[in-house]
Amino acid sequence: MFRFTNDRSSRSTGDGAKGKRAIVVGAGFGGIAAALRLRARGYEVQLLDRLEAPGGRAQVYRRGGFVFDAGPTVVTAPFLFEELFELFGKRLEDYADIVPVEPWYRYQFPDGREFDYGGSLDDTLEQIRSFDERDVEGYKRLVDMSERIFDKGFTELADAPFHRFGAMMKTVPALLKLRSYKTVHQLVASFIKSEHLRQAFCIHPLLVGGNPFDTTSIYSLIHFLERKWGIHFPMGGTGAIVNALGRLMGEEGVAFRGGAEVEELVVENGAARGVVLASGERLSADLVVVNGDPPFLYKNMIDRRHRRRWTDQRVDRLKYSMGLFVLYFGTERKYPEVPHHTIVLGPRFKGLLDDIFHRQTLADDFSVYLHRPTATDPSMAPEGKDSFYALVPVPNLDADLDWDVEGPKLRDRLVSFLDERILPGLSETITEDFFVTPRTFESRFLSHKGSGFSIQPVFTQSAWFRFHNVSEDIDDLYLVGAGTHPGAGMPGVLCSAKVLDRVVPAPPRTTAVRARESASAR
Ligand SMILES: Cc1cc2nc3c(=O)[nH]c(=O)nc-3n(C[C@H](O)[C@H](O)[C@H](O)COP(=O)(O)OP(=O)(O)OC[C@H]3O[C@@H](n4cnc5c(N)ncnc54)[C@H](O)[C@@H]3O)c2cc1C
Structure with a gap:
């Protein structure tokens, strides 16, 4: 089990006064930011994730000396990460080295x-x-x-x-x-x-x-x-930001618990009062923040009798983002002419998007986002080699596709495409490759319909029309992350956690919190 050391956790409870407890379900960037923001305001925070490591879609895979960031790679508003360190009088630059690309x-x-x-x-x-x-x-x-x-x-x-x-x-x-x-x-x-x-x-x-x-x-x-x-990139990869935030959480007493899948939200008198884990263990809290996919939350984690707005039918009627096929691979040689971020466009643009979003068929052609982190940080691959991922937008699980069959075929077509268009000789030099499909997003992150980014950012699913950060159905239940306002992407989910500062009531100021405030004022 992946745990951060809580070397200062005693600060929150050291005076014997019982603080207000918050549980955050899901340790994606939205969940981590929510946990830190609640902690800065004096809550005792437990951050849970079904995966062993925090980061959500920003997991890190390591194979044969190659380091692969699983998800986000384009850092667009680094100040949103800086803010999380500033909450505790600290500086991101002391924890991670983020460079322009x-x-x-x-x-x-x-x-x-x-x-x-x-x-x-x-x-x-x-x-x-x-x-x-x-x-x-x-x-x-x-x-x-x-x-x-x-x-x-x-x-x-x-x-x-x-x-x-x-x-x-x-x-x-x-x-x-x-x-x-x-x-x-x-x-x-x-x-x-x-x-x-x-x-x-x-x-x-x-x-x-x-x-x-x-x-x-x-x-x-x-x-x-x-x-x-x-546009920025952290040296060591996006995983370096997750590690930096992990260190911060450890120092500030946010307890992270991996391998903890939440099966059910505990609702008492219409209010969230804790969670039940898949193991049957029950954890109590004064409020719960969910960073998992909101459709999954409402459909699977909350009993129907507690849901007036988010009925199963309403959740299913929403428009979901596309799925993603991502091929991670190393190469036995370097491709120095390939920059850090390349978008390799195929012969069709609108037609391809129609296939993905409307017709929901897997097309013969594709457009690819190619990530070569070794352009910025060569240490992400063994000496003389490159680390890559190639991301192909594909239909989500509404499409009738058997990914056990289609996955390996798409992998082969993609390697030939990249070989022809941008990485000559790839077929011979590729190594340590593996891929994820919409099925992986469904099983790993519990994403409804295996979508890559939760619900789509169309007008009728934005702002008030998106999943609210304050649950309409249950008191003391808050939501952060890609499916909520303002939306997906690292800046979006970090902002969703900022909303909490405005809507979650401040906990009573215990002696410990006051001691911390006066210590940081000194
Ligand atoms: C391949 C890819 C590339 C991307 N590239 C970029 C990019 O370059 N720049 C950018 O800004 N954004 C990018 N994004 C989008 C961005 O990564 C996401 O929108 C964002 O990271 C999602 O964060 P989140 O807080 O919503 O949580 P997620 O990362 O989705 O994490 C949610 C966590 O909740 C956990 N969870 C769910 N249900 C439960 C439960 N019941 N019990 C316990 N745990 C649970 C899951 O295991 C998961 O760890 C990319 C996404 C992908 C997939």
């Missing part, structure tokens, strides 16, 4: 053309000028627009509670003014003429589980998020 992405098109994207605004304008001069002015206007959306959608609303309809109504005029009824693709296409650049600049919804042709243009704020803070 350049270019942010390389787009490789099927006609052989490449577009390197990143740097300052002037750098990007220069990149656009040499790619398609017609789009220089349009891009400036796109950035202006995404900044306006960012000011509203991120700065104002990302960590604002949205469990009251009144809050939603107040924001509607601003959302209409920002044309949030448009999709990301419509917005981008209204500024950009080149078909290649349209694809490049409307890819962002896919990073949070949405189809650019269906996702509300509020998510164009990600474009500005990247522009404002750039």
Whole structure:
């Protein structure tokens, strides 16, 4: 069992006064951030996960000297991690080394053309000028627009509670003014003429589980998020951030318990009062925060008689994000010409997205996000070798696909595709490869329909329409993570935990909490 040492846990209970207890179910970034935020406010916090190690989708796999981050690799708003350390008067930089990445992405098109994207605004304008001069002015206007959306959608609303309809109504005029009824693709296409650049600049919804042709243009704020803070990577991989947060939790007395699957939420008089583990053990608490997938929570962990809003039918009617097929592999040689993040686009764009999101069929062609962390940190593979993952969006489990059959076939097709398009000789040099499919997301993370990012970020599933951070059905139950407001992606789930600071009542200040406050004030 993976446990952090609680070298200062005595601080919270040392005076013998019983503090308020919180249980957080799920140690993804949302759950870790929630645990730390509750701890900073004086709660005694237990963080549980069915997996042995924390990190959720940011698990780390190690094979034959290669290090593979399982999930997130593009760090877009590092300050959201910094904030968690600042809560305790500490600095992230003392725990992890997060460095900028350049270019942010390389787009490789099927006609052989490449577009390197990143740097300052002037750098990007220069990149656009040499790619398609017609789009220089349009891009400036796109950035202006995404900044306006960012000011509203991120700065104002990302960590604002949205469990009251009144809050939603107040924001509607601003959302209409920002044309949030448009999709990301419509917005981008209204500024950009080149078909290649349209694809490049409307890819962002896919990073949070949405189809650019269906996702509300509020998510164009990600474009500005990247522009404002750039793209970063932690040395050692995303797992290094998980370890840094793990150390912080250990120091601050957040008890992490791995291998602890929660089977049922304990509800007493309409309020969450603890959880029952798969082992039958019952843990009590004054409040519960769930970071697991909300559809799974409502359908499987809470008895029907406690659910008025989130009935099984309502949960099933939601639109779910796509599934992911991810092939992790090492290579016996290095590919120094391949940058850290490459998006290798296939021959079809809209048609492929229709296959994935609407027709729910596994297409013969695909587009791939290729991660080569060894471009930034060579220590993630043995000397002279590279570590990679290739991510292919695929239909979720609504599709009638047998992944035991389709998985190995897709693996072979993907290796040939990469060999042909970007990694010559891959078929001979590939080593230590293994893959995950939507079935893995279902069984490992308990993701409903095996979706990669919980429910889709369409307008009718955003803000008030998304799973609320404050449960509508049960008192003292809070939700954080990808399926909740504001949505998926590391910045999204870290912001979902910030909402808790506004909606979870402060615990009574015990002598221990007061002692800690005066110690940090000194
Ligand atoms: C392949 C991939 C690449 C990605 N790339 C990026 C990227 O580059 N940048 C970015 O910002 N985002 C990226 N994302 C999205 C991002 O990783 C996720 O949105 C985010 O990490 C999800 O965090 P979360 O807090 O919702 O929890 P999750 O990471 O989903 O973790 C939830 C945890 O809850 C646990 N759990 C669930 N139910 C129970 C239960 N009943 N009992 C106990 N434990 C339970 C699960 O085991 C899991 O560990 C990527 C995602 C994937 C899959």
